[in-house]
Amino acid sequence: MSEAIKTDVLIIGAGPCGLFAVFELGLLDMKVHLVDILDKIGGQCAELYPEKPIYDIPGIPLVTGQGLTEALLEQIKPFNPTFHLNEMVESIEKIGDPGFRVTTDAGQVFECKVVVVSAGGGSFQPKRPPVPGIEAYENTSVFYAVRKMEQFRDKEILIVGGGDSALDWTLNLHPLAKRMTLLHRRDDFRAAPHSVEQMRKLVADGKMDLKIGQVTALEGADGKLSGAQVKGSDNAMSTVSCDTMLPFFGLTMKLGPVANWGLHLENNLIPVETASFETNVPGIFAIGDINTYPGKLKLILSGFHEGALMAQKAHRYVYPDKRLVFQYTTSSSSLQKKLGVN
Numbered sequence: 001m002s003e004a005i006k007t008d009v010l011i012i013g014a015g016p017c018g019l020f021a022v023f024e025l026g027l028l029d030m031k032v033h034l035v036d037i038l039d040k041i042g043g044q045c046a047e048l049y050p051e052k053p054i055y056d057i058p059g060i061p062l063v064t065g066q067g068l069t070e071a072l073l074e075q076i077k078p079f080n081p082t083f084h085l086n087e088m089v090e091s092i093e094k095i096g097d098p099g100f101r102v103t104t105d106a107g108q109v110f111e112c113k114v115v116v117v118s119a120g121g122g123s124f125q126p127k128r129p130p131v132p133g134i135e136a137y138e139n140t141s142v143f144y145a146v147r148k149m150e151q152f153r154d155k156e157i158l159i160v161g162g163g164d165s166a167l168d169w170t171l172n173l174h175p176l177a178k179r180m181t182l183l184h185r186r187d188d189f190r191a192a193p194h195s196v197e198q199m200r201k202l203v204a205d206g207k208m209d210l211k212i213g214q215v216t217a218l219e220g221a222d223g224k225l226s227g228a229q230v231k232g233s234d235n236a237m238s239t240v241s242c243d244t245m246l247p248f249f250g251l252t253m254k255l256g257p258v259a260n261w262g263l264h265l266e267n268n269l270i271p272v273e274t275a276s277f278e279t280n281v282p283g284i285f286a287i288g289d290i291n292t293y294p295g296k297l298k299l300i301l302s303g304f305h306e307g308a309l310m311a312q313k314a315h316r317y318v319y320p321d322k323r324l325v326f327q328y329t330t331s332s333s334s335l336q337k338k339l340g341v342n
């Protein structure tokens with residue numbers, strides 16, 4: 001076990017909400033380390049939809065998941081946070097009032113005054129469709145996320161599913177694909193009506209195929225897919241020729257070790273009060289998708305707000321003797337100095 005790293009605040013999860021929390025904490029002079037299971041920074045934005053546009057970040061009409069991650073990294077640069085990637089936080093032990101010892105599966109130990117849980121849905125994993133032998137094609141012909149759209153240029157793609165991810169990727173990838181087929185078990189989609197309309201127009205124009213049914217078996221060899229056997233709603237069997245399959249059956253949110261940290265849980269989410277987003281354990285806060293409270297919206301902008309309020313209360317734990325004066329970045333020369341702009 002390595003020597004304990006001492007820090008003011010330890011953030012669990014380097015998704016967008018964890019990243020923005022670094023900014024709010026930094027403005028109030030709190031030093032931060034972040035831990036994430038993934039090998040990259042950005043949480044769902046970087047892992048699940050790096051190239052998809054987001055339209056509801058205040059003041060930014062359009063930014064991709066990766067673009068937002070990069071912008072947040074740029075914004076928190078002045079505070080020089082330290083990232084510990086490919087590590088999962090396993091345990092949190094109370095050692096002070098408040099004060100915590102946090103340990104990762106790599107044996108790294110942190111000692112901090114405040115813990116911020118911004119663990120999203122925990123360790124999220126795509127749901128695997130019930131198709132025999134699908135594992136043999138995973139990561140060669142079957143993919144559960146689109147990391148680089150270019151990878152799918154000139155492919156014969158079969159997208160399976162009826163939700164937003166299935167429809168969005170159908171629309172985004174069809175211009176690159178050699179042939180695009182969307183397969184859903186019924187002719188009724190959960191996705192946004194506008195996306196469904198666009199998809200139906202492409203089908204009517206002969207630019208892609210829509211099939212109703214379920215994949216029962218895959219054809220191919222050595223991890224290379226050549227087709228999928230489909231059972232239609234009328235029980236008729238057919239084969240869809242494809243070299244790539246993208247099933248979007250949703251994600252299983254595996255809470256993982258979060259369940260063992262002594263925090264109250266409600267439906268696998270951490271209840272918080274809404275003045276500071278603190279949990280039932282003083283000094284441990286929960287922000288972003290992982291928390292719950294009346295009216296909660298799982299939006300990035302909600303997590304940003306939660307991070308700002310969390311930092312105000314965290315300051316009391318880290319600097320119990322200092323009075324906090326509210327300041328604007330526009331007009332405070334001391335905040336501007338911290339940001340390196342003055």
Ligand SMILES: Cc1cc2nc3c(=O)[nH]c(=O)nc-3n(C[C@H](O)[C@H](O)[C@H](O)COP(=O)(O)OP(=O)(O)OC[C@H]3O[C@@H](n4cnc5c(N)ncnc54)[C@H](O)[C@@H]3O)c2cc1C
Nearest residue numbers: 013015016017036037043044088089119120288289299300
């Ligand atoms: C396809 C799609 C489109 C979306 N579009 C929008 C949109 O347009 N607008 C919008 O506002 N929101 C959108 N969202 C939702 C948005 O991505 C989430 O609200 C946001 O990512 C939540 O951020 P977070 O920081 O709370 O958690 P996450 O982004 O989930 O990050 C949490 C991180 O915590 C890590 N973690 C979990 N447990 C541990 C542990 N024990 N130890 C270490 N690390 C851990 C995970 O690996 C993960 O990286 C979309 C989501 C999806 C899937």
